[in-house]
Amino acid sequence: MNSKRKRYKTCIVLLAAVLAFGSALPAFAAESGGTNPPSGTTATISTGTAPEIGKVALNANSYFELKNVVMMPEQGNKTVTFTVGVHNGGTTDLQFIDYWPQLRTKTGNQISVRVLPQDKDKNRIPAKSSQDISFYVTVNESTDLKDLIFEVIKWDFSMPEAGFKRKIGEVSVPDNYSVVTPAGKAHTIQMASNPVKASIKKVLISKNEKNYTPTIVLNLENVGSKSVAVPGYQYLLRTSEGYMYPLDAKGVKDLTLNPQTNKDIDLTGSVPLSVSREGWQLVIVQDAQDLKRNLPIAFFALPAVSDKDGVDTGKAFSFTIKSGTYSTKLNTVQRLPWQDEDILTAGFTLSNKGPEALPIPDLTGYFKLDDNVKVEAKLVRTDNVIGLAPNAEAQFQLIGKIPYASQFGKVKFVLQEKTGSSGGDGKTDQQTAASDLLEFVHRSEMMNIPYNNFGETYKANNVGRSVSYKVRSVTTYPGETADTFTALLEVGNLETRVSDISKLVGYFKTAQGRYYPATISEIKSKVNPDGKALFLLSTHISRGFPTSGMNVIIGEAVTEGKLTEADKKPDAYVNAVAYWLPQENFTLKNDFKNLDLVPYQLSLSNIRTSIDNEGAKLKFNYELIKDLMITTNMDGRKLIVELDDDDQKIRFNGEFNFKDFDGEMSDKQGAANGQLDPKEKFIVGKHKDLEIKARDGDLRFKISHVKKFKLNIYDSFQGQKKLIATREVNWFEPTE
Numbered sequence: 071m072n073s074k075r076k077r078y079k080t081c082i083v084l085l086a087a088v089l090a091f092g093s094a095l096p097a098f099a100a101e102s103g104g105t106n107p108p109s110g111t112t113a114t115i116s117t118g119t120a121p122e123i124g125k126v127a128l129n130a131n132s133y134f135e136l137k138n139v140v141m142m143p144e145q146g147n148k149t150v151t152f153t154v155g156v157h158n159g160g161t162t163d164l165q166f167i168d169y170w171p172q173l174r175t176k177t178g179n180q181i182s183v184r185v186l187p188q189d190k191d192k193n194r195i196p197a198k199s200s201q202d203i204s205f206y207v208t209v210n211e212s213t214d215l216k217d218l219i220f221e222v223i224k225w226d227f228s229m230p231e232a233g234f235k236r237k238i239g240e241v242s243v244p245d246n247y248s249v250v251t252p253a254g255k256a257h258t259i260q261m262a263s264n265p266v267k268a269s270i271k272k273v274l275i276s277k278n279e280k281n282y283t284p285t286i287v288l289n290l291e292n293v294g295s296k297s298v299a300v301p302g303y304q305y306l307l308r309t310s311e312g313y314m315y316p317l318d319a320k321g322v323k324d325l326t327l328n329p330q331t332n333k334d335i336d337l338t339g340s341v342p343l344s345v346s347r348e349g350w351q352l353v354i355v356q357d358a359q360d361l362k363r364n365l366p367i368a369f370f371a372l373p374a375v376s377d378k379d380g381v382d383t384g385k386a387f388s389f390t391i392k393s394g395t396y397s398t399k400l401n402t403v404q405r406l407p408w409q410d411e412d413i414l415t416a417g418f419t420l421s422n423k424g425p426e427a428l429p430i431p432d433l434t435g436y437f438k439l440d441d442n443v444k445v446e447a448k449l450v451r452t453d454n455v456i457g458l459a460p461n462a463e464a465q466f467q468l469i470g471k472i473p474y475a476s477q478f479g480k481v482k483f484v485l486q487e488k489t490g491s492s493g494g495d496g497k498t499d500q501q502t503a504a505s506d507l508l509e510f511v512h513r514s515e516m517m518n519i520p521y522n523n524f525g526e527t528y529k530a531n532n533v534g535r536s537v538s539y540k541v542r543s544v545t546t547y548p549g550e551t552a553d554t555f556t557a558l559l560e561v562g563n564l565e566t567r568v569s570d571i572s573k574l575v576g577y578f579k580t581a582q583g584r585y586y587p588a589t590i591s592e593i594k595s596k597v598n599p600d601g602k603a604l605f606l607l608s609t610h611i612s613r614g615f616p617t618s619g620m621n622v623i624i625g626e627a628v629t630e631g632k633l634t635e636a637d638k639k640p641d642a643y644v645n646a647v648a649y650w651l652p653q654e655n656f657t658l659k660n661d662f663k664n665l666d667l668v669p670y671q672l673s674l675s676n677i678r679t680s681i682d683n684e685g686a687k688l689k690f691n692y693e694l695i696k697d698l699m700i701t702t703n704m705d706g707r708k709l710i711v712e713l714d715d716d717d718q719k720i721r722f723n724g725e726f727n728f729k730d731f732d733g734e735m736s737d738k739q740g741a742a743n744g745q746l747d748p749k750e751k752f753i754v755g756k757h758k759d760l761e762i763k764a765r766d767g768d769l770r771f772k773i774s775h776v777k778k779f780k781l782n783i784y785d786s787f788q789g790q791k792k793l794i795a796t797r798e799v800n801w802f803e804p805t806e
Contacts, residue, residue, distance in 0.1 A: 071636040072541065073567045077510075077534065079597065081701055082387065082762075086410045088356045093351035094426075095424045096297045097595050099155075099801075102478050103164060105474055105554070110134055111393070114366055115186050115188060115204070115356055115358055115546075116201070116259050116260055116261050116262075116301055116303075116367050117151075117204050117260045118137055119365075120639040121137065121138060121247070121248075122135055122136065122137040122155075122284070122770060123136050123241055123243055123244060123247060124136050124220075124239065124241030124242075126222040126239035126240070127224075127239065128144050128164075128238065130158070130163055131158075131159035131160045131334075132156075132158045132159050132664060132794055133157050133158055133159075134154050134155070134156060134157075134169070134171075134222050135154070135155035135156075135157060135539050136152060136153075136154060136155075136171075136220050136241045136372070137152070137153050137155060138151065138152055138153040138204070139215060139218075139243060139249070140249050140287060140366040140367075140369070141209075141214070141215050141249075141366065142167050142355060142364060142366035143211065143312070143314070143366065144208075144354075144363060144364065145387070146211060147208050147209065147210055147211055148208070148209050148210070148211055148213060148216070149205045149206060149207070149208055149363050149364065149365060150173075150208075150209055150218070151186075151204060151206045151207065151365050152171075152204070152206075152220070152253070153202050153203065153205075153707065154202070154203050154204075154205070155200060155202050156170055156195050156200060156201045156202075157200045158195040158196065158197055158198065158199055158200070158201075159198065160197055160198075161197050162197055163194050163195065163196055163197060164191045164194075164195040164197075164716075165191065165193060165194060165195075166201075166203065167306075168181075168193070168224055168225055168616075168657050169220075169222060169223065169225075169352060169552070170223055170225070170235075171183055171205060171220060171221065171222055171223075172217050172221040172222075172223055173207055173218060173219070173220055173221070174218075174219050174221065175209075175213060175217045175219070175534045176218075176219060176242075177217075181207050181208075181209060182207065182625060183205050183207055184205060184206055184207065185203060185204070185205050186204045186206060186365075187356075187360065187465070189202075190205055191224045192585055193351065194566075195419075196746050203462070204578075204713055206361070206363075206365060207467075207542060208363075209387075211307075212313070215243045215247060215507060216244070216245050217243075217244050217501055218242070218243050218245070219240055219243075220240060220241045220242075220243075220347050221237055221239070221240045222235060222237070222238045222239050222240070222301060223238065224235050224238055225271070226640060232565075233703055235472060240760065241266030241395075243312040243431075249368075249369050250351060250370065250371050251368065251369060251370045251371065253270070253370075253372060253374075254269075254689070254788070255268070255269065255371040255375055255794075256268060256269040256291075256370045258293075259354075259367060259368055259372065259606075260743075261298045261299075261300065261301065262298055262299075264292065264294035264295075264296055264298040265292075265293050265294045266290055266291065266292050266293065266294070266298060266300075266327065266759065267290070267291040267293050268288060268289070268290055268291075268354070268368060268370075269288075269289050269291075269370075270287070270288055270352060270370050270372060270373055270636055271287040271289045271334060272287045272289070272373070272376040273285070273286050273287070273373055273374070273375050273376060274287075274376055274513075274515065274516055275375050276383070276384075276516070276518075277343065277441070278520070280342070280343065281340040281341060281342055281343060281521075282340070282341045282342075282343060282345075282347070283338065283339070283340055283364055283518055283520060283521070283613075284307060284317075284338070284339060284341060284350075285336055285337065285338050285515055285516055285518060286305075286307070286317065286336075286337075286338075286352055286372065287334050287335070287337075287515055288334070288335045288337055288352070289332055289333070289334050289335075290326035290329075290332060290333050290334070290335065291331070291332035292328060292329055292331055294329060295329055296329060297326055297328045297329065297361070298326065298327055298583065299324075299326050300322060300325040300326070300582075300762075301356055301392075302320075302322075302356075302357070302580070302581050302582035302583070302619075303319070303354050303355065303356055303367065304354075304355050304356070304357060304364065304581050304618070304619040305315065305317040305319055305337050305352065305353070305354055306320075306352075306353040306354075306355065307339055307349070307350060307351070307352060307353070307523075308351040308353050308369075308506075309341070309346065309349070310346055310348055311345065311346065311349070313345060313619050313773055314339050314353070315340065316339060316521075316523075316619065316621075316650050317337040317339040317345060317352075317757075318337065318338050318339060318519075318521060318579070318648065319335050319336070319337055319581075319583060320336040320337075320338070320583075321333075321335060321336070321582075321583070322335060322583040322584035323582065323584055325583070327645075332412065332509070334515075336514075336515045337352070337441055338518045338519070339521050340521035340522060340523055340526075342523075345564045349371075350371075350372045350761065351369055351370060351372065352369070352370040352372060352404055353365040353366065353368075353369055353370075353709055354366075354368045354369075354370075355427070356366055357581065357616055357618055357619065359614075359616045360398055363414065363716040364618075365634050366590065371476075372599055377455065379512065380510050381512055381513055381516060382436070382510040382512065382632075383400050383403070383510075383512060383516075383682065384399065384400070384401075384423075384637070385399065385400070385511075386399045387397070387508050387719070388423075389485075389502065389507040389508055389763045390532065390533055391431060391487055391507070392510070392801075393428060393429050393431060394422075394424060394426070394428045395423070395424060395652045396420055396421065396428065396431065396458075397420075397422075397423050397505075397544060398420055398421070398423040398485065398508055399418060399420070400416065400417075400418050400419045400483065400510040400512075401418055401419060401465075402414050402415070402416070402417040402520075403415070403417075403481060403483065403510075403512040403517050403645055404417075404515075404517055404518070405514075405517045406519070406643065406646050407474070407577050407579075407585040407623070408471065408642065409587070409618050410470045410474060410645075411472065411473060412432060412471065412472050412473070412474045412476065412643055413469055413470070413471055414437050414445060414447070414469065414470045414471070414472060414481070414647070415467055415468065415469050415644050416435070416437070416447075416467065416468045416469075416483040416510070417465065417466070417467050417644070417645065418456065418465075418466055418468070418483075418485070418510075419457070419463050419464070419465055419466075420462075420463060420464050420466060420468075421434075421462070421463040422458035422459065422460060422461065422462055423461065425460050426460065427455075427457055427458060427459050428457065428458045428461065429457050429458075429471070430455065430456065430457060430458065430464065431450050431487055432452075432487060432488040433466065433485065433486065433487060433488070434447070434449055434468075434486045434487075434488055434504050435447050435449065435468045435483065435484050435485045435486050435757065436470070436484050436486070437470050437482065437483055438481070438482040438484065439472075439476070439478040439480070439481055439482075440479055440480050441480070441482065442476045443473055443478070445447055445470040445471075446470055447468045447469055447470035448468070448470075448631045449466060449468055449631060450466065450468070450469060450628050450631055450632065450633075450642075450644055451464070451465070451466055451631065451647060452465045452466065452467055452468040452532055452626070453465045453466075453532055453534070454534045454535070454646060454789065458617070459658075462613075464515065464566060465532060467628075467644040467645070468483065468485075469628065469642050469644060478512065478514055478705055479514050480511065480512070480513060481511075481512050481517070482510070482511050482512060483509070483510040483511075483512065484509050484510075485507045485509075485510070486504035486505060486506055486507055487504060487505055487507055487579070488503070488504050488770035489504055489505050489685075493567070493701060493741070498623070505788055511780050519646050519647060520647050520648065521621070521647075521648045521649070521650060522539075522541075522648065522649045523648065523649055523650055524550040525540075525650050525652070526540070526649075527539065527540045527562075529564065530645060530647075531564075532645075534565070534569075535565070535569065535572060535766060536564040536565055536637040537561050537562060537564055537566055537569075537572075538560075538562040539559065539560070539561055539562075539624060539647065539667065539756065540556040540559070540562075540713075540796045541557055541558070541559055541560075541622065541649045541651060541652065542559070542560050542668065543557070543558050543652065543654075543655065543668070544556065544557045544617070544651050544652060544654050545654065545785065545787075545792060546617060546654060546792065547559075547785075547787050547788070547790035547791060548613070548789040548791075548792065549787040549789075551613070551657060552610045552611065552612050552613060553610070553612070553613055553614070554608055554609070554610055554611075554788060554790050555578065555586075555608065555609055555610075555611050555613065555615075555617060556606055556608040556787060557578075557588075557608075557622055557651060558603050558604060558605070558606060558607075558668060559574075559576075559604070559605040559606075559607055559622075559624065560604055560605075560700075561602065561603045561604075562600070562601070562602045563597040563598065563599055563601050563602070563603075564602065565599060566599055567599060567600065567790060568597065568598055569596060569597055569599075570596055570597075571597055571603045572592060572626045572634075573626070573627040573633070573634040573635075573636070573640065574590050574605065574624055574625070574626065574627060574643075575590075575625050575627045575643035576588035576590055576607050576622055576623060576624050576625075576639050577622070578607075578620060578621075578622050579620065579621050579622070579625045579648075580615075580619070580620050581616075581618070581619030581620065582672070584610065586609040586610075587609065587660050588607040588622065589603055589607070590684065591605055591606040591607075591609050591700065591702075591703040591705060592605070592606050592636075592703060593701055593703050594699055597701050598699070598700070600602055601699050601700070601701060602699055602700045602701070603671060603700070603701045603702065604700050605670065605700070605702075605703075606702075606703070606707075606787075607622060608788075608793055610789070617651070618653065618656065619697075620651045621648050621649060621650050621651055622648065622649050622651060623646055623647075623648045624646065624647060624649070625643035625644055625645055625646035625647070625649075626643055626644055627640035627642075627643050628640060628641065628642040628643055628644055630705045631731060636670075650664060658793060658794070658795065658796060659794065659795040659796075660795070660796065661795070661797060662674035662675075662677075662781075662783065662795055662797065664771060665783065665786050665794060665795055667709065667785065668697075669696055669697040669700035669702055670694055670695065670696050670697075670728075670754075671694070672693070672694050672695075672709070672730060672752070673690070673692065673693045673805050674691070674692050675690065675691045675693075675805065676688045676689075676690060676691045676758075676804055677689075677690040677781065677805040678690070678742045678798060678803075678804045678805070679713070679799075679801055679802060679805065680802065684763070684765060685761070685763060685764045685766040686720055686722065686763070686764040687711070687761060687763050687764075688711070688713050688722075688724075688761070688762045688781075689760065689761050689762075690757055690759075690760060690765075691756075691757065691758045691759065691760075692752065692756075692757060692760055693755070693756040693757075694731060694752050694753065694754050694755065694757075695730070695754070696732070696754045704727075704729045704731075705729070706788045707727075707729075707750065707785075707786065707787050707788050708725050708728060708786040708787075709726045709728065709782070709783065709784070710723050710724070710726075710782075710784040710786050710791055711723060711724050711726070711762060711780070711781070711782075711783055712782040712784065713762070713764075713779055713780075713781060714779060714780045714781075714782060714784075715778075715794060715801075716777060716779060720764065720779070722762065722763075722764035723762070724762035725786070726751060726752045730751045730752070730753070731752055731753060731754055732753070732754055733746050733751075733753040733754060733755075735750075741800075748760065749761060761793065777800070777801060778798050778799065779798075779799055779801060780796055780797070780798055780799070781796065781797050781799050782795070782796045783795040783796070
């Protein structure tokens, strides 16, 4: 009898241990339950210092302290993180495995609690010490913090009717609980268990006809005793209506803070003018890649906007030279990535306010950093004009280059007129004599690239070259050693004539501040009025690299002071704008209707198979539609149709080049009629009986049975492919 009781008690102990450790594993938990934990490990997640909301006594000497309760809206739900501070005031070790936090709503709904992976091995709390253990949960989007009740239970094997749990105490979130750090106050973030004080130093705001452009200067001060690497946080601006707008962080690449040092980080974004400016907040989140979610770190109320005195952007100044009087306005000063350097650009407008036409003066200029370092610059004409009629204007850019690690606070742009060649003294054109006309002053923290939010269209109204830009989608093509990341950029021709699209330069920027140069497909044909060109931007990234929070910078390519011609190689770029990239669509279609292959759309029907003496055959009908208003370059893109039998002894595919979709045969293919066969290739239109074959006469003897197979369709780029549709199909039975 005693032996049976002992075995029963042992089983209960093992069951409790499994339950406890099982709850400690990360999972994609919903309010109704969870799923299997993901594989791999995750980076250390930071925690903040949100207020303590209550304590639960374990005994006379020890207690649990509930703190750092933070809620973050996600797509269709909310993520809540919280910390349990375990204080052991006793004389022996405290085993956390004997206890567990539970969470429920005031309406009684139980919510699964998961420990952050970094804390899953924290269990033994030595005597006279404390330990913090952090957790996360997912709740539905209608749940607020004030709806939550935290319970602390102890495993009790004498209470099987209660699930072997005994409630020790509970803590409710107060109605007035707030995790938002007030303006002017600091918030301590634990980065790898090292305290870092975060505070907002100042806020600057400019605007254009469509958006506010806020710049938030965030100061991080390491008040700990060891150096700490700043994680790849994502920064968001939250409005009083609850809208979230991403912010780009400057100078965060490989940023390490040494003890007792601090660093300013400039955060820049774009907010529509239609949104209220009252009650803005800065939100810091960390992408927990293995958990497939963003975890909230800190919230800050923004202080009052700082004065922008001393910044000359948008102000008009006049100068008079021999040819007449001109008005000049500084539009933008930008700092752009360029290989292992940075580009400084100053965009300005030259206007003629007088009654008579004026010639374009011979202008040049330079930059001066912190009134000390001179940076030579070149002038670029971005408008194709030869003179200024009365009340006319033209756009110009001045560009210089500096080492990418250069630090400065103030930049001065000096506009000059060339006063004549130096003759035969051996000086280059860059050293030609010049006289100063105007000086413009700008601040480094306001050298912003205009950002466009998801779905926004940016219009560039250049004389004779007016276009619109919009990012349509992003796609990751997995590979063996690296992934290929791509973005589709739609460029619209806003002119009334057919037009060439300027050659472009692009850089992808990650949330960690790393820049990846983008390879951009070339489009050599002209684009019709109201037509669109579709550019594919691509780069290689590490396998599985998180792409959330990325943006792309696009600018017009420049070579030797002029917009780059088709056969030239760029040496700089101007008129840069940035685009926040949309979330990638990972939805896998389970049918073959209306497959999106921009600028094409594909549907398959009447799918059937056969096996004979020659091998296996797959046949189907299809309809391929093309958007005729889109011009694009399909180099490197293929469509792969694959048959994969359940028995794993029959597997074959057909690869179809996107360049063939229009039905025109290249010279190498050399057919008399110059057209491809729609039974062998995908061709725009509605066609029957495209056939893919696996030539193997012994196939029928290799397989034991044929029941079902999977039909897979892949979008392929440069040899790497992404599955976009799959369906299980019966052998020898026609399938629509």
